[in-house]
Amino acid sequence: MRNAVAGVAVGLALAVGVPVGWELTRPPATAGAPVAQVLPTDPPAPSSPGTAAPAPAVDTRAAAPTAVPQAPAPTRVAVPAWGVDAPLDPMGVSPDGQMALPEDVDRVGWYRFGPVPGEAGSAVLAGHVDDREQGLGALAPLRDAAVGDEVLVADEAGTTSRWQVTSRELITKQELPLDRLFAREGEPRLVLMTCGGPFLPEYRSYRDNVVVVAEPVR
Amino acid sequence: MDKTRPIALTAGTAGAFALLFSATPALADSHTATVSVLHAIPDTPVDVYANGERLIDDFAPGTLAGPLELPAGDYDLAVFPADAADASGTPLLSATDVAVPAGANATVVAHLTEAGEPALTPFANDTSAVPAGQARVTVRHTAAAPAVDVRAGGEVVAPGLTNPNEATLEVPAGTITADVTLAGTDTVAIGPADLALEEGTSTIVYAWGSGDAGYELATQTITGLHSSPSGVPGGSAGLVDDGLPLPLVGLSVLGLAGAAVAGRRLVTSRV
Secondary structure, eight states: OHHHHHHHHHHHHHHHHHHHHHHHHSOOSOEESOHHHHSOOOOOOOOOOTTOOOOSOOOEEEOSOOOOOOOOOEEEEEEGGGTEEEEEEEEOBOTTSSBOOOSSTTSEEEETTSOOBTBSSEEEEEOOSEETTTEEOTTGGGGGOOTTOEEEEEETTSOEEEEEEEEEEEEEGGGOOHHHHTOSSSSOEEEEEEEEEEEEGGGTEEEEEEEEEEEEOO | OOTTOOEEOOHHHHHHHHHHHHTSOOOSOSSEEEEEEEEESTTOOEEEEETTEEEEEEEOTTEEEEEEEEESEEEEEEEEETTSOTTOSOOSEEEEEEEEOTTOEEEEEEEEOTTSOEEEEEEEOOOSOOOTTEEEEEEEEEEESOOEEEEETTEEEEEEEOTTOEEEEEEESEEEEEEEEETTSOOEEEEEEEEEEOTTOEEEEEEEEETTTEEEEEEEEEOOOOOOOSOOOOBSSOTTOOSOOHHHHHHHHHHHHHHHHHHHHHHHHHO
């Protein structure tokens, strides 16, 4: 009888304690301020002129087609603390509407329709965390990023910009603040993204995205 | 062709103004409208007046004014030859009580009709969001010319476009080489010209001019229409799976099974 009581107690302790203990002892999924707090915020809307008369001076410009100057594209991202040093490929949008990523998991994609790192808004660098044939990707260490880690981004003009991690968060894919992660206005931010969280074999995909936000080092 | 013959727009034309403007969906700002003005009448610098006030001075052909944030309301527009004394004489073009509703985005174009007469045509600009990776391009025929085909990279993308109409496409962002041919022919009337169609923007291309003065392209760009990608993919192997590891799942299940067995023994031993 006493053995049976002890058996129930030990069994339940194992059944409940193992997952709880695992949950409590694993490294935290977030670091620093929440991502939503450190992403660029919308600039204030211009104040309405109300019923004021049209301004006397009007901007005019020649309307002939002109070439648009392009800022130098980023070519390489390095994070010495994580042992990451990967080439960057300018990437666009996949047919399914998601950001396109380089097939090679050792390379990282830069969202070429958004700002270049250092311009107003959020420059997005993203890569596959792993691949069935190729193994772990260049950005796999992203999930262990710590506040203060230094990120270096080199561009094709040979300039290197320095960034400092302010936030890491694991965000369910359906809840990503996409408009802010890909913001094209506001303070310059560097956003690094890959996959993380539990793997869902039935979808051959991860449930979450690891999002790391860095600010320029001045 | 007498380019200085005054053409007063009729009430019917002004009515068309109001209709076009009010067809534009209202935006957040409830007090103003966004208006651009394109001068596409060759060889004729003008001054543009709104409600008797000079809005644009010495406006040269081939230039775009604005975008202007104008208070919503009714406007009397008048276009005078730039060399006339201010607001005196007979306007080259005029339109009264043009309704400019709040939230509208429009471009008013002073141009020539197919027959070569000066005209004022308002176009409502589509400022709806463009899907991620795409660019919107609108082509407007405002030249003294018959129907044209607009080609991109040698392919006809807007066939049989007539003055003063427009055609709109959404295309992958990038630079295209565009030209304009007489409809149904390979006779190039304008171009080719390289057009940089930036992602998330609307590029409006105007074909303007006349056979005497030559034909040209003018462009207007509306930015900030971009959309975000729908997500970021990122892995397919599960090598960094952050779920409860399988051995721990096993241990937990084992504990549950042990508790069940012991519980059953507890119950049976009491009977």
